[in-house]
Amino acid sequence: MDDRIHEHAETLVDWSGRIESGDDVVLSVDEGAHDLAVAVAEVLGERGANLLSVYRSDEIQRAYLRAHDDDFDADPEFERALYANADSVLLLGGTRNTAGRGDVPDDRQQAFARAREDIREARLATDWVSTLHPTRALAQQAGMAFEAYRDFVYDATLRDWESLAAEMDRLKTILDSGTEVHIDAPGTDLTLSIEGRTAVNSAASVAYDSHNLPSGEVFTAPADAEGEVTFDVPMTVRGKTLRDVHLVFEDGEVVDYSATAGEETLAALLDTDDGARRLGELGVGMNRGIDRYTDNILFDEKMAETFHLALGRAYDACLPADEAGNDSAIHVDLIADTSEDATLSVDGEVIQRNGVFRWEDEF
Template sequence: MDDRVRSHAEVLVDWSARVEAGDQVVMDVAEGAHDLAVAVAAELGKRDATLLTTYGSSEVSRAFLRAGEDREFAGSDPELAMLEAADVYLRIGGGRNTTAHADVDGDRRMAARKAGTEAREARMATDWVSTVHPTRALAQQAGMAYEEYQDFVYDAVLRDWESLAEEMANMKDILDEGSEVRIEKERTDLTMSIEGRTAVNSAASVAYDSHNLPSGEVFTAPHATEGEVFFDVPMTIDAQRVQDVSLTFEGGEVVDFSAAQGEDAIADVLDTDEGARRLGELGIGMNRGIDRFTDSILFDEKMGDTVHLAVGRAYDACLPEGEAGNDSAVHVDMITDMSEDSRMFVDGEVVQRNGTFRWEDGFEAE
């Protein structure tokens, strides 16, 4: 086994999930993630945790979603009971086919999402972390040779997370003290309120209210969004290729949208429920170990020089205690490249120009 797989497992268990003796751990494993799952299981055993492993196959879920044309979807009581009993939930991604759900009807996907609301809430109440094992399918999706893709993944995952957390604290402080964010670039002029919100320094650990490995972003829960935004980074949503998406916001809601490719996928997302037309997240990518787009939201949204916005659910960690944020069965991120001819303002002051933050070498205020 590649020593980097063992290192990945150690980071996941110790830094990211903070697993302790006696923790009840559920590990959901994709078809191609066997090696990482084995390494994680060994680390969990060393820490005297309890492990239940489930099989998270997109091909299995496709078969289930497509069967029975007239049936209604219902929540799974066994899954709910399992998650309610768990302390930690680990999702080990890495499937064999990144577009396995391409022929699943959008209405069926939407119905399944809504039926899974209780289980999703229970999962998010755990110390949950999602990561991915490099597979040939993901390498192909990223347009890379397999060994090249392995190097890319481990450069993003095996970081000095403490140092990165210290750097990202600069952005968190700016957002916590600010009240309005504005993003300007070609085909984009968007303002949103962050008044009363708390930004998350997403340093790949539940100790930072961060649940992805790799991570490397600072995010918050905006509201009162106005203007237009153009997402120029291609991505896959519900197994459909999506490119050049434009959203127009009025009164905090999406009132118009278009896409050069995959417009039906965007429509399906926005029609999921009322909350799907409002923003749940503003995220600012800060992981310089991610140096190219790979058509994987887990990596692409963390890349330095990017900003991503998610329609749908807002994360409780960003909200004042007792306040309910935007609620939805979806949380779908879309990315805009900020590396050229762009500015991000907080309360009228430029904090990032052309991908460079004001505390970094090369920043130009004007």
């Protein structure tokens, strides 16, 4: 077995999951994630944790959902009880076919998800972590050879997380005390109000309220937005590619938009509800192991030398205790490159120039 699989497993269990002896751990294994599951099981055994493996198969799910009608039982107790009594859930992504559930009707999938809201809540109440084992299907989606994709995934995942967490804390401190972010780049001249908002240091560990491995971003929830922004990193949303999305904000709301691809999808997203026309997140990617777009949001939004904005719902962790924030039904991330001709400033002071932070280059 590739040594990196074992290192991935140790990072997941120890750094991300903070799993200890006696913890009850659900291991959710995608069809193509078997090898990582074996390595994780070994580490869980060493730590003295308790293990139950759930098989998260797209093909099983597809067959079940297509055969079922739209009337699902609400939160079957056997599954709710499993998660309600678990300490941790480790989700090992690794599909063998990213289109594997493509012929399940959307409304069927939505009915199924709605019927299982309590199960989802019980799962999210654990110390859950989602990670990804490289498969040929994911390499194909990224447009990469399998060997090259594996190198990419491990470069992104096997970081010195402690040192990255310390670096990200610098940006969090600046954002927490700041009142206004300004981003200047080709096609972008945007001012965001962040007064009273709290940034999250997303360091790929439940100890940081961060549930993705890899992670590597600092994000907050803008209160207001003024100006224009261009997203030059493509993004797949609802199966459609969005390219060169351009948004114009007035008083926090999108008043004009365009895209060179996927403009109809963009229009439909903006029409979802009131919150869909307002921002829910500003995130700054800081994972230098991620140096290219792979059409997978788990990686793309953490790419170094990018920032992203999400239309829609804000995370509670970023908001003052007495504020509801954007509660849209959508949360769609859009990503922009900042490696050239770009600055990100807080309260008039340049924090990042052309992808390089102040503390890296002492400007």
